[in-house]
Amino acid sequence: MTRQLREQVVATARALHARGLTHGRTGNVSLRxxxxxxxxxTGASLGSLTAEDLSEIDLRGRHLSGPPPSKEAFLHAAVLRQxxxxxxxxxxxxxHAAAVSCLAGLDPANAIPPLTAYFTLRIGKLPLLPYHAPGDPALGPLVAEAAHEHHALLLANHGPVVxxxxxxxxxxxxxxxxxxxxxxxxxxxxxxxxxxxxxDPP
Ligand SMILES: [Zn+2]
Structure with a gap:
């Protein structure tokens, strides 16, 4: 079972890389x-991961086994706890999502307006969370709070969490x-x- 879950993480990471959604050693994927x-x-290219490379953490973000996890692991734990x-x-x-996250004057309750039906269907409202340096644990409680209501978030001057x-x-x-x-x-x-x-009325 764990082997299957590991293969799923790797397949997803590679798909993100193949579709041009990550660059360099950025981006992270987790699975319950x-x-x-x-x-x-941490420090992995999502395009060249193997099933043996993954870290295991608990729902508080504590490292249990494998290599050191991404320094953004606590964001994943916060979402899955909620x-x-x-x-x-x-x-x-x-x-493009990172570019939008840098714009001034966004609505913090919904950073991207409902421009297409598929966006409303797959995302709905997209809260914008204030900027924190990568790995700053102060972002954890904000992510947890927003994840209570939303399955997609945008971190200011950074990128999305879905x-x-x-x-x-x-x-x-x-x-x-x-x-x-x-x-x-x-x-x-x-x-x-x-x-x-x-x-809205028809
Ligand atoms: Zn990041």
Whole structure:
């Protein structure tokens, strides 16, 4: 079972890399494994990981076995503590979402407006969390609080954190977020219309 979960983490990490959603040694992937998490290690390229390379941590972010985990592991633990129905967490510095995270004047309650139906379907509202240096544990409680209501978050001047019931669903959501971030940047300064919310009258 653990072997299968390890292969899933590796396949997801490689998919993120193959789709151009990570660069260099950025980005991390985790998957719930019972009471623990399997997570990509610190300093790893997601394109060349193997199943033996993964770290195991607990839901408090404490290192249990394997190589040292990503220094952003506590973000994954915070999300999975808050969302028992979630099993997979992805974090990237993907170009368009990271670019949006640097813009001034974003709505902190919803950084990307509902430009397309697929964004509303796969992401919904995207809270923007204030900037913290990478690895700053002060971000943990903020992520936990936001994850209580949301399965996707955007870290200011940094990038997105997305979770899902399985890695493929989380990957679909992250790709949709990245795609919509690109649309937002392309249409910035132009008059746009928004997808009506489901509660708007027809
Ligand atoms: Zn990061």
């Amino acid at each position: 494994a019972g009471e623990h998490l399997l997570i990509t290690p 969302r028992p129905q979630a099993n997979a967490v992805l974090h990237t510095h993907s170009t 979770c899902g019931p399985d890695p493929d669903t989380a990957l679909d959501a992250l790709e949709e977020l990245e795609h919509t971030a690109a649309i937002l940047l392309l249409t910035r300064g132009l008059p746009t219309t928004l997808v009506p919310s489901r509660t």
